[in-house]
Amino acid sequence: MSEMNREQSRALQTRAEGLFPGGVNSPVRGFRSVGGEPPFVARAEGAYLFDADGNRYIDYFGSWGPMILGHAFPAAVEAIELAARHSASFGASTAAEGDLAELVMACYPAIERMRFVSSGTEATMSAIRLARAATGRKLILKFEGCYHGHSDGLLVKAGSGVATLGIPGSAGVPEEIAQLTLALPYNDLAVVETAFAEHPDEIACIILEPVVGNAGCIAPADGYLQGLRRITAENGALLIVDEVMTGFRLALGGALELYGVDADLVTLGKIIGGGLPCGAFGGKRQFMELLAPLGPVYQAGTLSGNPLAMAAGLATVGYLQTNAISIYPRLDAVSKAVAEGVAAEAARAGVPITLNRVGSMWTWFFTGSPVENYDDAAKSDTAAFGRFHRAMLDAGVWLPPSQFEAMFLGTAHGSAEVEATLAAARGAFATL
Numbered sequence: 001m002s003e004m005n006r007e008q009s010r011a012l013q014t015r016a017e018g019l020f021p022g023g024v025n026s027p028v029r030g031f032r033s034v035g036g037e038p039p040f041v042a043r044a045e046g047a048y049l050f051d052a053d054g055n056r057y058i059d060y061f062g063s064w065g066p067m068i069l070g071h072a073f074p075a076a077v078e079a080i081e082l083a084a085r086h087s088a089s090f091g092a093s094t095a096a097e098g099d100l101a102e103l104v105m106a107c108y109p110a111i112e113r114m115r116f117v118s119s120g121t122e123a124t125m126s127a128i129r130l131a132r133a134a135t136g137r138k139l140i141l142k143f144e145g146c147y148h149g150h151s152d153g154l155l156v157k158a159g160s161g162v163a164t165l166g167i168p169g170s171a172g173v174p175e176e177i178a179q180l181t182l183a184l185p186y187n188d189l190a191v192v193e194t195a196f197a198e199h200p201d202e203i204a205c206i207i208l209e210p211v212v213g214n215a216g217c218i219a220p221a222d223g224y225l226q227g228l229r230r231i232t233a234e235n236g237a238l239l240i241v242d243e244v245m246t247g248f249r250l251a252l253g254g255a256l257e258l259y260g261v262d263a264d265l266v267t268l269g270k271i272i273g274g275g276l277p278c279g280a281f282g283g284k285r286q287f288m289e290l291l292a293p294l295g296p297v298y299q300a301g302t303l304s305g306n307p308l309a310m311a312a313g314l315a316t317v318g319y320l321q322t323n324a325i326s327i328y329p330r331l332d333a334v335s336k337a338v339a340e341g342v343a344a345e346a347a348r349a350g351v352p353i354t355l356n357r358v359g360s361m362w363t364w365f366f367t368g369s370p371v372e373n374y375d376d377a378a379k380s381d382t383a384a385f386g387r388f389h390r391a392m393l394d395a396g397v398w399l400p401p402s403q404f405e406a407m408f409l410g411t412a413h414g415s416a417e418v419e420a421t422l423a424a425a426r427g428a429f430a431t432l
């Protein structure tokens, strides 16, 4: 396999290292855990990224989730251009916020009231503040390997970015704050029951990824989400389902629709902004109306509901809603073909791999044993994954640069991309 020329990217990386810590503005963009050099992106179209040297790659991370319709989706580009001509921001209310909210609520019956923010981090942070205010309790319960953004209390055992770098939590988070977060293994209801028994009337909420993406893809066991719903209801705690990654991806109504479960609060991000900075949180009216200016819980944002983000979100979610009947089954079928096809190539080459897939999210774990929680995922051979990642990149397939991430497929991927990916994988496994 010939090495790609990445001279321009190398020069840009050298410059970046003198400007940004580690040369990046978000740690997961670095290639530290897989080795090799991160290409710098010049542009993207459909399923393809083009780097600064003109190399082309099939994109399997889709900006970490948002680009479900492929890059530079014409309706989204047009909507953003039009909105920009009317000014990028007002700091006053616009009709577009209501339009997108109505669309979101049509997809999510659990959301009776909502608020837009500018990132997933803000959405989860605000939802937790709300849960604490609603219950008058301090503790929050999360699961090992689940990532909910980088706010202080949520970095305990927080999966991908943190796990990839081998940092247990984060420096700079005071112990007093970290102690308010209980982190338990995913997919085990008994440990949750025990935690509530040990901390009666102290746990404000459970927050979780309904399908984990940030420890690699891990599906909830049968009845797990329903069990958490029951336990929170019995104990007067709120259930916060973090759909920043899964919302509008697994189904129009995300994991709540796919698994038929209800939540007190839901957090959204990524797809909801169609690639622009946007997040949202929402849920039961009784909780949401605790927010200022109606109630005592303060939460705000200069760029919240930004008109460009609303335009991109409306174009993206609107298209998904109109075409849901064809889009979701097709995403599932194409994802199945590539995910299972590559797993079959691994088997043929004698490389042990466990494939976890839910719809258009999946991970090839480089381990022979099942992966049902973070500890299982951590058994993966990350060095082998790194070699696989480098070989795939050189063959024009850009996977997320960590074993503990999910691949994301979009509507622009089709049989040509599947075939090219399988051929690349065949070559990559032969070199492992």
Ligand SMILES: *Cc1c(COP(=O)(O)O)cnc(C)c1O
Pocket: 118, 119, 120, 121, 122, 124, 147, 148, 149, 150, 209, 213, 214, 242, 243, 244, 245, 269, 270, 279
């Ligand atoms: C990406 C992600 C977040 C954080 O969103 P940002 O927009 O990066 O702040 C929160 N929760 C989940 C499940 C995510 O995947």
